[in-house]
Amino acid sequence: MQTSHAQPIVQPPISIPTPLSSQDAWARTVRPLGTYAIQGIAVMNDALVALDSIRGYLLRVDPATDNATVINPCQVDDFVGATGLSIWQQSIWFAREENVYVCSLDDLTPQLFITMPYEVDGVAVWESTVYVASQKEGYISIFERQSRRLITRLPLPGVGIPNLAVRGEELWVCDRLEQTVYCLDRATGAQQLSVLTPFEFPTGLTFYTHPEQKRECLYISYAGEEPYIRDNPNNLEEPLELTFRDRTFIHPLYIQHYPNDRYTLSNGYLIEMSYAEELLPLEEIELNHLEWRIALPTETHRQKILRVEAIGLPFTEEVQDGQRVAVFHFHTLRAHERQIFGWKALLEVRGIKYALTPDDVDALPPLPTDFQTRYLVDDDYLAMDTPVIQQAAKEAIGTETNLLRKILKIRNYVYDRLSYSLTPHIDTPDIVWERGVGSCGEYVGVLLALARLNGIACRTVGRYKCPAKAEQHHVPLEPDYNHVWIEFYVPGYGWLPMESNPDDVIERGPYPTRFFMGLPWYHAEIGKGIPFETITTQDDGVDVSIGELAINHVRFTILGELPPLSAASQ
Template sequence: MTILSPALPRFSASPRIIYPLSVARLCGLGVWQGQFLSLDRFQGYVVQIDPDTDNVRILNNQQVDLFRDSNSLTVGDDILWFTKGTRIYRCDLHTWEVTYVAEVKDRAEGIAVAGNTLYVSNARLGLIYVVSATQGNTITQFRAPGVGQEYLVVQGEDLWVCDDTEQTVYCLDRATGQQRFSFLTPFEHPSGLNFLPVSGEDHPPQPQLYVLYSGEQPYIQDDPNGYEPLRLANRDRSLIQALHYCYDPDRHYALSHGYRLELSYVEELAPLDPVTLEDVEWRIALPSTTNRQRVVSVEPFGLPYTLEEQDGERVAVFKFPQLTEVDRQVFGWRAVIETYGIKYQLLPKDVDLTEEFSEAFKAQYLVDNENLAMDTDVVRMAAKEAVGSETNPLRQILSIRDYVYDHLSYRLTTHIDNPDVVLQRGTGSCGEYVGVLLALCRLNGIACRTVGRYKCPQPPDQFHQPLYPDYNHVWLEFYLPGIGWLPMESNPDDVDYGPHPMRFFMGLAWYHAEIGRGLPFERVFSQGTNIKELPGAMSIGNLAVNHVRFRILGEIAPHPDSFPNSGS
């Protein structure tokens, strides 16, 4: 069975995003008379938003105080339901008469309605209450799927949930709360969701999912009277986007809203010290084809290269008879890739515990071949403490992730220390997080490898603008028997409070650019010897300056046949 949202054209350079004016922070998304309703909780506005024109109309123009500091809203027939504090209220949209309905424990946040049944979320307790709209009593409750503040809507027999912290949309069975599938949102801070019917040339009207996003946007403020006329500031921003997705339970993953990206990687040859290298081979990995990423085209930049294949990945090889400190060149590649958000839907029972690894596989992915300090007491003790008595590989890897997150805090570093040093220090960069995760996983028999390379700067509505990432980035993949390689972020889900999000555990966002999976991204050889092994241990950073640039070319919709089932 494949669940597919109504599809955009294969490539659309001008997506329709709704940007409502005159509002601060919107939360909750209802549909009434073919238009959206939302709540500006800071100003107390209940606003009607035209999806075709962005036109905004305040409906409660004489009752804003009543709605100020409310948490969310939803609409059923001509009744608006909203939450405030711990209470639930109903409001007739024709008379604007407000009536108290019920109260829940701790706090009432997101709300959805289906007939005489209300669904109300609470982030602190991690619950969704099921409440009678007529009697006001709580019928039952079930666990919320995420860890942040959640917003709800009912569509048929499903309860749809978006989580602000997880940046994820969940589809639940509304009778039991059991999760059917989930997928990632392309923007941060989802603050509401709902469905509008859309028509196509070859199909009748179908429900299209729309997601509301609301947060702060940094910008350069022009202050003519200031000591520094240009300064960094923040402003509120809300937008509504049609979110496309598909879920294939046979392949165990869901794809969500994608983008066509132009990615350029260029080296500018500029040695810092006197150097002479003979017979130079400069190898740079090219973007990978995976379940969530497709390479449309790749072309040389500056100088031609020779294309080679290594372990199923493609590498651009640039050759120089000689390089000295006076040589100046630019060389690299420019690629067009299509990327989607991906979220795998797997349970411990899906792991094939009978699969055995070959000796070659073990020698590559289960040993200390990356300075992992796996023979030190600090790392060995951590590997044992992290998994406890757990034996299932999927539960083990999640336990290891949480252990590392609980023992480390993120800090950007210019030098990558070994895992024993990182664990004792208690802080690390993304590369150091990966080193610790690799060491603990491999000591517990979980095959894993470093992958990555760059993330496209956000948000994804900056079409055709040159976007420059400040840093490279690495994450890892772990191997599940019977399934294949699965992604896991290094540190972005490590929060300082509460339970850790699950958005990037077996998931990646649209902005992750996968390059040379399982290979070193870039290496330089002189007369067949890696320059790191030459006297003086020369580094690529001493020879050249790299330049990385993205352009977002357009928006694409996922399709079940977008990529081969490569088990990536």
Template structure:
């Protein structure tokens, strides 16, 4: 009797790309494919892995020379020659193949040495491409004599790896959480996409021999927090960190006519439910409890919505924002209900690509937008001296629309640090204090933008916990979240995160979420408050009855599947 068959995962090659987990790897940086063999660098241990991408079967092919690869980050293979980078050096050595096993012919030869540490390497025909974070350049060398041909500007601010496919350069950036597609001749960024995980450290294309389809694989390396059961400690549960590294397919689709690209999407089940449990005596008559529903946007599609606990009617407000309306004859402190909604939604990472030069001669802002999105209609303290002065300082002499918005963002990041408080203060107080939550970052951004003639609005409301490999497991967010959209005349509304890009004290700041959103954002409050309470036709304000004092909300996400934007 045998345990293997044609359908057994060990003996058959799956047609669908899968997550690759090299055995014993503590970190993965440079990766490269040669047919169905994956090569991967572990710079921490100096291992050069040969990995079967279908089974994770892993071999160390530099078993006797691992110390030569400690600190290596870049990897490429071309014409039976292996290229790698370590410290300031670029090396190469020949590769031998016996059946499905590769071996290196030692010793490696020095190709070139730079003044700064180098990161990634790629080889195409007679040219060798090398990335360097310190200088911010892509160096191009003559493969035959090692002489520098030219340099290209490297976008982003993190450690970058590089690969080449046809006429395009592809760069991964650790801090930007981004893959850039560049024209190989000019270095111009054609488009960029966000990765589903943070800290992408390497990338390579693989062509499936069965389908002929190319898949871009991206390596990730980061520390993961976890709860460790330590029998020698009291209490025995303690917070620890462990290395997390793997290689995952990146799905993407560029829409040049719409100026954006989508990448790895996820099918989510999301539920929002209120549990009525008043803290104080209350009696309300003829009650309408309104809760925002997920919206249809460029990066989010609603498949289904259904009621939980009690039925609701649906209204549409503003630019298509759907609202669930729950009706009660009366609400008192003696009653108990649960009510809300469950939705199945598709969510994608999105990154818009618009250059400042395209924003030189913009059309006028529609008058109705000025009346709604250039005024202080949300306690923005736009008439205070500190906010007016900040609005002037933020843009200086800048006149370009997009650069003004970028300057305002950086100004706010320079002056605020992230912190959570029980309540949200107005922008003038937050700016004086120098610490703010996402809502306070947003308030300052809105105030400074509107004073500079940039129409903008609040959007949100929740983020799915960012664990895209945890399918069919209930996930609960710790907090709600809000971010911003600004209106670019002639283009439309563009997203911008309130605070997550403020990760480096004093900058430079990533631009991953400037005109971009990650897959885990759930959009459900555009142009209207997310949740409102009405009694006898009049909105109930917080001083009368607070929704937070009336009910406990329960928010839950479940990741059902991963989606490819090319699957129509």
């Protein structure tokens, strides 16, 4: 490990972005009153139209005020359970079960357009063409509107429930499970970009131009459930109950595409993160010349460090393998001493999705020599010399030689055989493999071992996730657990992220790839490939761990949503 000399902290002048105001008409979250599950959105004149599949409402919505008017007061039964809303000229299109319907704005009586062999999830119309998406079928079927003739079919880019929108020559798809929006060439289906949504369960999408700002906005609708604590006055002994309620809303999706660098950024947030240690030893111990190192947040494509400052005690800063580390110096740590010390960082964080394909990595330069000795070896109790892990490494990739396909096959192979569960401590990959259950850290150990045995350089990344409560601003949020994932290296390009276990959501697959070469906004990247926290002392014979000396305190505060990058640079 390469370590530079410790240097005092010098804060450069920074320009802190102003978070978006909730009153900005083009930036606000739209919450139509009386809605339960919006399963499609479209545009009609200067208004949004939302489809509530629970009540069967077609709602004309003002995105600046949330005002909603039911436009089908006498036909709601026809729209209960419907999805895939699309409006073209004077006609409304939607799907229900295996059927696609069309009705006029004047009549609103649905007329059957076509019946599909499988349940339909999304519908979009552009001029003489009708696009019909079905998760069960796995395709987008394209029909000629007048003759109802099937023209062709395009494969769906994700594995979840899709919805569709068309803009010019682009076909846009949102996927509920993938938490992703895709832009496709509507003639060929070629993927032009993909981008993570800031919230779970996207259910619809449309492009809307605000009449005053003349700014085009891509709106995404979301529908799901959220837990909350209900005060039940009828239960006198335990009145507080955990229950669930419907949660649905419409929010703008910001996209910043970097085609030359092969990645796309989405919505971001200004976050203050604090990490502090409270000295509270299990046994009284005195240590001399103690150095306590805590990794600092990392500058990446999706994460910008605006400011870092000390908590409690000052620190110096050093660089280990390109990673910033805070160093706290204790000349003597006395037996009864109590301290709180750490750092606080102001971060810009955004969602990111990389866009490399297997064809892009068919002819790669060789792995750098120093990477072979640092990222292909067993340097963290990975059990790479055990027969069970070596056999798993062979079975995972079979005869595959393409780097991207290899790492994805390894991930899916691990997902097939492991189930997620919190564990009291981290076991080695051979024990985890035999047990069949693992925590995020144990998933990481298995993934590292199998990837490295197959010649793929990879490293551990973490360390915490901000609670994904994007609308709770200026409220201290504490994560329940720490979290780790991995990065794998593509020679000639660089490091790419891959989550440890969050995509392991379907028994035996198919698994989403939302966090394969992608990270959501709420991940805090700290200490890539180096230990997050270490202590060293000059006292001989003293064996003490950080957990025996201190209790950590982690806090996130979301200060607001960041403006789109294009707007911020103007």
